[in-house]
Amino acid sequence: xxxxxxxxxxxxxxxxxxxxxxxxxxxxxxxxxxxxxxxxxxxxxxxxxxxxxxxxxxxxxxxxxxxxxxxxxxxxxxxxxxxxxxxxxxxxxxxxxxxxxxxxxxxxxxxxxxxxxxxxxxxxxxxxxxxxxxxxxxxxxxxxxxxxxxxxxxxxxxxxxxxxxxxxxxxxxxxxxxxxxxxxxxxxxxxxxxxxxxxxxxxxxxxxxxxxxxxxxxxxxxxxxxxxxxxxxxxxxxxxxxxxxxx
Amino acid sequence: xxxxxxxxxxxxxxxxxxxxxxxxxxxxxxxxxxxxxxxxxxxxxxxxxxxxxxxxxxxxxxxxxxxxxxxxxxxxxxxxxxxxxxxxxxxxxxxxxxxxxxxxxxxxxxxxxxxxxxxxxxxxxxxxxxxxxxxxxxxxxxxxxxxxxxxxxxxxxxxxxxxxxxxxxxxxxxxxxxxxxxxxxxxxxxxxxxxxxxxxxxxxxxxxxxxxxxxxxxxxxxxxxxxxxxxxxxxxxxxxxxxxxxxxxxxxxxxxxxxxxxxxxxxxxxxxxxxxxxxxxxxxxxxxxxxxxxxxxxxxxxxxxxxxxxxxxxxxxxxxxxxxxxxxxxxxxxxxxxxxxxxxxxxxxxxxxxx
Numbered sequence: 256x257x258x259x260x261x262x263x264x265x266x267x268x269x270x271x272x273x274x275x276x277x278x279x280x281x282x283x284x285x286x287x288x289x290x291x292x293x294x295x296x297x298x299x300x301x302x303x304x305x306x307x308x309x310x311x312x313x314x315x316x317x318x319x320x321x322x323x324x325x326x327x328x329x330x331x332x333x334x335x336x337x338x339x340x341x342x343x344x345x346x347x348x349x350x351x352x353x354x355x356x357x358x359x360x361x362x363x364x365x366x367x368x369x370x371x372x373x374x375x376x377x378x379x380x381x382x383x384x385x386x387x388x389x390x391x392x393x394x395x396x397x398x399x400x401x402x403x404x405x406x407x408x409x410x411x412x413x414x415x416x417x418x419x420x421x422x423x424x425x426x427x428x429x430x431x432x433x434x435x436x437x438x439x440x441x442x443x444x445x446x447x448x449x450x451x452x453x454x455x456x457x458x459x460x461x462x463x464x465x466x467x468x469x470x471x472x473x474x475x476x477x478x479x480x481x482x483x484x485x486x487x488x489x490x491x492x493x494x495x496x497x498x499x500x501x502x
Numbered sequence: 503x504x505x506x507x508x509x510x511x512x513x514x515x516x517x518x519x520x521x522x523x524x525x526x527x528x529x530x531x532x533x534x535x536x537x538x539x540x541x542x543x544x545x546x547x548x549x550x551x552x553x554x555x556x557x558x559x560x561x562x563x564x565x566x567x568x569x570x571x572x573x574x575x576x577x578x579x580x581x582x583x584x585x586x587x588x589x590x591x592x593x594x595x596x597x598x599x600x601x602x603x604x605x606x607x608x609x610x611x612x613x614x615x616x617x618x619x620x621x622x623x624x625x626x627x628x629x630x631x632x633x634x635x636x637x638x639x640x641x642x643x644x645x646x647x648x649x650x651x652x653x654x655x656x657x658x659x660x661x662x663x664x665x666x667x668x669x670x671x672x673x674x675x676x677x678x679x680x681x682x683x684x685x686x687x688x689x690x691x692x693x694x695x696x697x698x699x700x701x702x703x704x705x706x707x708x709x710x711x712x713x714x715x716x717x718x719x720x721x722x723x724x725x726x727x728x729x730x731x732x733x734x735x736x737x738x739x740x741x742x743x744x745x746x747x748x749x750x751x752x753x754x755x756x757x758x759x760x761x762x763x764x765x766x767x768x769x770x771x772x773x774x775x776x777x778x779x780x781x782x783x784x785x786x787x788x789x790x791x792x793x794x795x796x797x798x799x800x801x802x803x804x805x806x807x808x809x810x811x812x813x814x815x816x817x818x819x820x821x822x823x824x825x826x827x828x829x830x831x832x833x834x835x836x837x838x839x840x841x842x843x844x845x846x847x848x849x850x851x852x853x854x855x856x857x
Contacts, residue, residue: 281624284759315781371819382710399708408830415817415828421801423748487525
């Protein structure tokens with residue numbers, strides 16, 4: 256760039272600050288992170304995994320489960336989270352689980368990923384994690400209240416996992432008035448499922464040995480409400496009262 | 503050898519450039535003293551060093567006119583914007599509206615914007631069709647964090663309108679009192695450039711990237727007009743539909759780093775279309791119309807001003823003692839919005855796919 260042009264740009268001042276070049280600086284996406292299979296082997300229970308895989312939503316998406324490269328975490332029966340409407344989507348290195356609950360407007364979302372973006376040093380300085388007992392394992396969890404519920408973020412086996420509770424109908428609001436409900440879910444995220452690809456990696460890394468006996472999990476019958484999605488659609492019919500302004 | 507020679511000459515050029523930059527900065531800092539035009543340069547210049555304005559409206563209008571007049575010749579459509587993290591002065595502080603008759607305290611470290619100005623989605627499509635105005639929907643006319651000059655003129659008038667506007671149950675005339683107190687969201691100043699970042703402004707939710715670990719988790723964007731259910735929101739990237747709420751739509755991008763995009767206050771009639779069928783995954787292409795922007799809240803009721811709350815979430819990892827420590831977090835969308843909007847205005851935006 257000619258010096259005169261540089262000088263002109265500088266004299267105009269603000270243009271330097273908001274130059275597109277500065278904004279194009281983008282954080283680097285890291286290669287898929289390594290999974291800590293050794294730690295996983297201490298808590299992985301093939302029997303529980305088999306039972307969890309038999310969950311209706313997971314069974315329906317067997318191909319997607321098998322293509323998922325990281326351990327899939329599910330809430331155990333102690334959480335009271337219904338899996339009846341479970342929807343599972345995987346992109347291989349990241350998965351999403353959608354759990355509409357029988358309470359109108361209450362949804363639990365779960366996710367896991369092994370793909371991260373590199374942070375700037377100290378980017379999260381000052382962030383206070385809560386210690387959660389996750390099936391006997393102390394895990395640091397960051398809880399955040401959102402516009403429509405709560406999120407929880409934590410790391411296990413070198414992966415990043417997320418829980419989100421959405422309350423967007425009157426009946427559901429009690430579940431989001433504070434963090435009690437999401438904390439209960441977080442402490443019960445103990446069921447681990449491996450898809451075929453992850454199972455192969457696990458076996459290669461550990462010989463398939465776990466310290467957990469391969470027994471089936473105790474199951475609790477959760478309320479079945481097959482009309483959850485229908486209810487949500489009904490709720491989506493907009494009510495359009497006179498204008499009011501709230502943040 | 504030639505490389506060495508080149509770097510020696512380059513050093514001289516760099517020195518000259520640095521000198522020019524320094525002169526430019528000196529001009530930027532001192533120019534106003536001599537009555538020369540100065541473009542606001544960022545948070546330090548326009549927010550923290552200046553006393554909060556008595557009236558938000560006058561401050562907003564003043565900033566807009568300065569920027570628009572200087573930059574309109576270089577940006578398509580007259581688009582101008584303030585730098586990322588340059589929040590409205592009082593929108594990150596502990597006092598909501600600076601009341602002239604009340605003692606204000608900024609001892610609270612407040613909700614200052616974070617210092618991270620990266621572009622967290624450099625190639626995304628701008629999420630609204632048509633023109634748009636990124637600015638706070640709380641701390642501008644019509645929002646709870648704003649007071650009109652008329653309301654601030656006297657404490658008695660302010661209290662009278664406040665009590666009427668927030669009467670419970672709402673009495674006749676409360677809306678007029680609210681509008682007198684807060685202005686209306688259709689105020690023309692809300693539909694002008696420059697844009698302004700409002701990630702991290704004072705809100706109740708947590709946000710790991712804000713100085714106080716609390717603050718707004720996305721960016722408010724007003725569509726071209728203040729009419730609801732007229733303007734389309736479009737997909738920022740090729741994505742799968744992750745969740746459909748009563749007024750929210752959540753997408754998961756299908757390519758690394760698998761960003762999550764959230765669209766809030768959408769018209770429920772439209773987003774209901776995306777409810778996934780059991781056992782299926784719904785995919786949308788970048789630029790696909792998703793639904794119309796509204797003012798909707800829980801239960802699909804009218805709840806806020808007409809705007810899109812746009813969020814980007816990512817899994818971000820930092821090195822701690824040699825190992826990666828990942829965290830799912832909200833990231834600032836502002837710079838990604840600016841660059842995608844510039845591409846759009848320049849005719850290089852995403853093709854919008856019909857409803």
